[in-house]
Amino acid sequence: MWGGGEQTIKGCILKADLKHYFDEVDHEILLKLIKRRIKDEKIIWLIKRILNNHKSENKTDYIKNQNGNGKTFWILKSKKEEILRIERENILKLIELKNLAKIGRELNLSGKMVSKRFKTYEKEGLIEKYEDWWRLTQMGQKILGIDESGREIF
Structure with missing residues (x-):
């Protein structure tokens, strides 16, 4: 019933946030599962458009700021990998300090x-x-480009 009258509305609501929650799911498998429950080809078409509208190279992610206090910022995944790689190299270069706080x-x-x-x-x-x-380890030294004595390898 709607508005107290005898009118009934038939229909469905599609929460169109699928691309956000199902980025890592194989879309073909997801569509097969959805098609088992939804027979309307127009709805299937709409779901396909939503899923295919998202380009994986533009995926964003967040990382915690350097203080680790929970504030976050959004970055492209490719940039996140680069930032974490640089951070790893910087930490490994300072390993001889032997103090996490330092x-x-x-x-x-x-x-x-x-x-x-x-x-x-x-x-x-x-x-x-x-x-x-x-x-x-030898792998860590290779990544940093140094030999066992800590000298740079050119």
């Missing part, structure tokens, strides 16, 4: 953020635990 101060990062990054770099095989601290 490394954090140098790069304007929290000690907690540096610690989190170290765990990631260990999983990636760039650093390894050595006595009470960390040291670069």
Whole structure:
């Protein structure tokens, strides 16, 4: 009923935010699943347009600011990867400081953020635990372009 009268409205509402929530989902599989429930080809056409309207090279993402205080900013995914690569190189270059707080101060990062990054770099095989601290692995040295003694490789 609508407005107290005898009128009824048949229809459906499509929440058109699919491209945001389903970026990482295979759209063909998603459409097959949707087609099981929705038989109206006009609705299927509309869903396809919504999904195909989004270009993956323009995807945006956010990263926390360097203080790690929860404020975020939006960047292109390609730029995010570049920023994180540069940050990784800067952290690894300062590994000899042997103090998370000092490394954090140098790069304007929290000690907690540096610690989190170290765990990631260990999983990636760039650093390894050595006595009470960390040291670069051969892969880490190669990324930074230095030899075992810390001299630059040209």
